[in-house]
Amino acid sequence: MTDFxxxxxxxxxxxxDPFTATRYRQFAAWFPKPTADVLDVGCNTGRGxxxxxxxxxxxxxxxxxxxxxxxxxxxxxxxxxxxxxxxTDIPAPDNSFDAVVAGEFxxxxxxxxxxxxxHEAFRVLRPHGAxxxxxxxxxxxxxxxRGxxxxxxxxxxxxHAQALRLQLMMAGFNxxxxxxxxxxxxxxxxxxPLLNLYGSYLATGCKx
Numbered sequence: 235m236t237d238f239x240x241x242x243x244x245x246x247x248x249x250x251d252p253f254t255a256t257r258y259r260q261f262a263a264w265f266p267k268p269t270a271d272v273l274d275v276g277c278n279t280g281r282g283x284x285x286x287x288x289x290x291x292x293x294x295x296x297x298x299x300x301x302x303x304x305x306x307x308x309x310x311x312x313x314x315x316x317x318x319x320x321x322t323d324i325p326a327p328d329n330s331f332d333a334v335v336a337g338e339f340x341x342x343x344x345x346x347x348x349x350x351x352x353h354e355a356f357r358v359l360r361p362h363g364a365x366x367x368x369x370x371x372x373x374x375x376x377x378x379x380r381g382x383x384x385x386x387x388x389x390x391x392x393x394h395a396q397a398l399r400l401q402l403m404m405a406g407f408n409x410x411x412x413x414x415x416x417x418x419x420x421x422x423x424x425x426x427p428l429l430n431l432y433g434s435y436l437a438t439g440c441k442x
Contacts, residue, residue, distance in 0.1 A: 248373040258285040261366040271333040278338035280308040322350035345391040352405035359441045373430040407439025
């Protein structure tokens with residue numbers, strides 16, 4: 235059986251990813267108004283949450299991660315709570331959050347667990363709440379031209395945009411949108427219709 239804790243402990247790129255700040259600003263653009271409580275899934279060491287807190291100090295941010303060693307490094311001034319556990323069984327009551335974010339996270343889940351996570355995100359969101367997530371784009375032209383793959387290391391699944399759109403709808407989300415993300419969005423923005431120009435994409439959905 236794959237040891238996902240060990241795989242993710244060995245993966246440290248996320249702790250220095252230069253796109254993290256932009257990714258979380260992209261997330262915040264999709265938060266409902268008003269937003270009070272935010273769940274940061276796969277929060278790592280809290281770089282993304284720090285961006286959200288700077289945007290709106292009143293937001294109460296809770297971090298969820300499988301690795302206790304990373305949760306211990308979260309900035310206490312940013313996170314009002316921490317949850318150590320699996321995103322497929324979130325230890326929080328129904329209707330707890332206005333927004334759930336998951337930056338470059340679902341590719342770390344086995345594909346069979348994706349729907350469990352989406353159902354859990356739907357459950358813990360309040361009515362009119364929003365889920366925003368990014369994931370590497372397996373259709374990225376640059377990746378394909380280089381003969382590369384999303385898979386490898388701690389990336390144990392890959393998610394095509396149209397399939398994820400359908401899965402979000404199957405989990406109950408409305409107003410599902412797919413936009414470009416990743417470093418290319420620094421230059422092109424997020425709305426270029428040719429999604430495969432982007433190394434990652436942003437998927438959003440609402441609960442209502």
